[in-house]
Amino acid sequence: MEPTYRDWYQKKMYATEELAQETEVALHALQHSQTIAVVGLSKDRHKDSQFVARYLQNAGLRIIPVNPTAEEILGEKVYKSLTDIPFPVDIVDVFLKPELIPAFIDEAIALNPKAIWLQLGTGKQPEAKEKANEAHVPLFENRCIKVDHQFLMRPPQK
Numbered sequence: 786m787e788p789t790y791r792d793w794y795q796k797k798m799y800a801t802e803e804l805a806q807e808t809e810v811a812l813h814a815l816q817h818s819q820t821i822a823v824v825g826l827s828k829d830r831h832k833d834s835q836f837v838a839r840y841l842q843n844a845g846l847r848i849i850p851v852n853p854t855a856e857e858i859l860g861e862k863v864y865k866s867l868t869d870i871p872f873p874v875d876i877v878d879v880f881l882k883p884e885l886i887p888a889f890i891d892e893a894i895a896l897n898p899k900a901i902w903l904q905l906g907t908g909k910q911p912e913a914k915e916k917a918n919e920a921h922v923p924l925f926e927n928r929c930i931k932v933d934h935q936f937l938m939r940p941p942q943k
Contacts, residue, residue: 876901909926
């Protein structure tokens with residue numbers, strides 16, 4: 786069944802020239818990243834943010850939880866905000882309500898990450914996209930970093 790999903794991903798993410806270019810930028814960001822700040826990482830192991838963060842950890846990436854209500858998630862120290870992280874972050878993965886993203890985007894851009902992923906369900910964020918473009922930080926709207934990593938980085942299963 787895995788080839789069917791891989792075929793679907795290829796058809797969808799390379800369907801237009803714009804999507805193909807965006808997907809190649811995503812691949813480059815993933816290939817050159819080790820540390821991912823997961824903003825809005827839930828303490829609840831049944832939430833999508835936990836599922837995605839666990840996948841990234843299992844893939845060998847270091848996740849940095851950002852959640853103002855926790856001390857530790859998935860064995861990692863939690864930071865209350867992105868500005869509290871005292872070391873470089875390669876990617877910022879965002880699990881926030883869509884209405885919170887415009888106020889948050891400056892904080893994410895200030896880290897100068899290789900990319901910002903706005904997870905599925907966050908919709909289009911034109912203001913955030915424009916700010917990220919001006920800062921030369923790729924911003925992927927309404928895309929799941931887990932799905933992108935799974936199909937772009939993992940070799941096909943035999």
